[in-house]
């Protein structure tokens with residue numbers, strides 16, 4: 001943990017040195033999915049970004065408690081507290097219980113996260129599992145005069161809050177402009193100001209997801225659950241809050257107001273937001289007709305895709321862009337990512353097989369040792385600079401060049417100090433596996449199969465049956481594998497073209 005990380009804090013708009021409140025413990029909360037439809041690629045990016053944050057902090061030795069919620073109630077169609085509950089609407093549409101919708105899309109979400117090798121959070125709480133706690137927080141806000149009841153619903157009083165605080169500081173919105181905004185939306189008359197937001201909504205007769213409360217039979221406002229669950233599991237103040245940048249306003253702004261309003265403390269030290277995913281330069285969206293689901297990408301069945309791309313290709317693709325930049329998805333970019341991923345995984349195989357061979361006749365190459373240590377340093381520097389995976393990846397490929405030069409025998413390992421060699425090998429392996437979370441994708445029992453055929457290939461070579469040698473090579477090529485004739489043995493690798 002001697003590594004000093006800097007994190008860009010949306011709240012201060014600056015890169016800041018990361019100093020957890022109670023090291024080595026780190027509390028991190030990320031807004032999870034609203035489980036009313038299949039998770040889309042933009043969400044996958046957000047969750048992969050924070051998986052990398054989780055992985056890297058853990059890698060450095062921090063004890064991270066990572067909380068990511070499941071929104072299973074209260075997320076209405078419109079940010080203005082209007083429209084139907086997204087889950088209830090889908091349930092009606094498909095003639096299912098809301099909890100069947102929740103179950104279906106929660107399972108889909110977890111399956112996709114699993115295929116992308118995103119680690120499970122430490123706690124994955126649901127909004128419906130925390131209704132009592134939400135009622136309690138509303139009560140406290142009412143007691144403090146920061147909320148008011150109107151016709152069975154309870155709203156947060158933003159202008160009251162703003163007498164002492166600054167609503168809008170995270171997103172940079174101006175309160176006057178927000179107040180002056182559209183006023184006469186349907187059903188907004190209950191609010192004192194249109195900028196006020198719902199903490200509790202009285203359920204209309206047809207609304208099926210409903211709970212008893214002191215104010216009405218109803219349901220909690222969407223923003224409330226995150227304040228309640230983050231403070232319950234991470235404390236009134238915690239280190240990192242993450243989410244997609246589209247959540248900055250109003251969702252995260254409301255979270256700050258609820259946290260400060262209830263506990264008189266800034267709830268979050270570092271606000272981190274991941275940028276959008278675009279496709280062929282356009283914003284991805286259902287209405288634009290260019291939204292691709294992860295499973296469509298993995299199967300290759302979408303008209304915008306020229307082939308299937310594996311989960312690890314997608315993961316590698318996401319690592320190539322810094323999380324605060326927009327990331328553009330295209331066939332060309334994905335194909336390049338596929339090559340990059342295979343190269344990196346081939347490197348992993350090589351790095352694992354590498355052994356240091358002592359040789360007194362070889363002189364240590366000081367310059368090479370220094371080069372390698374400086375490459376390793378550049379990988380950490382990339383990650384420490386606001387989790388810049390793009391820079392770290394470039395460093396990894398530089399390191400791989402050195403690893404490969406030893407693997408091919410062009411550089412004897414004895415030119416390195418034993419310690420440099422160890423660091424090189426360990427850094428490469430641990431970054432691929434633990435930090436980047438990339439795993440080898442292969443059909444089952446492929447190894448066994450390959451070994452058997454390689455034996456035959458070796459026999460053919462020994463008996464000078466070159467026709468057979470060529471035929472075997474050609475067959476391997478077809479399944480994307482190349483054979484490598486090494487001194488005294490045959491090895492194989494994924495074809496990088």
Ligand SMILES: [Zn+2]
Pocket residue numbers: 030031032226251
């Ligand atoms: Zn949230």
